[in-house]
Amino acid sequence: MPKAIWNGAVLAESDRTVVVENNHYFPADTINKEYFTDSNTHTTCPWKGVASYYSIEVDGQINKDAAWYYPSTKEKAKNIEGYVAFWKGVKVEA
Template sequence: MKATWNGAILAESDETVVVEGNHYFPADAINKQYFTDSNTHTTCPWKGVASYYSVEVDGQVNKDAAWYYPSTKEKAKNIEGYIAFWKGVKVEA
């Protein structure tokens, strides 16, 4: 699987985990130069508290375009630390 936005490959992995229709990429599969920490947090009743990254490519910022769960609840341990995308980021094989 590959995650792309604005012509850049944000992440690429053969070992994504699909949860609720979203591909979660292992942390070592992302191209860190495109990611900056965000202060945004949301809570999922069964996964836990999500943290977000904004993505920047060629001076364009896609705020909170990626999220992850740094410390999940028990039922979501398989995606702890994995990164998923939305807000126009294409995820395809």
């Protein structure tokens, strides 16, 4: 089952991930919310829409903007709307 791990903590775990462009997107209800804080960062993907970000905090260490999600996607990406993906050193074990 895919898991997202950073700094020894399991950030998310699910057998319902969706892989898009080599990134595992985890359903929002499978993330461990205690590690996540909202970020003011936003980026735009031409076919998915506007992404929002979370910073991750584990044991006092912060990984800024290490997770992203699309709260409202364009039509072609509806299957990942609200799902969370990771980067910046977060290891996803499939």
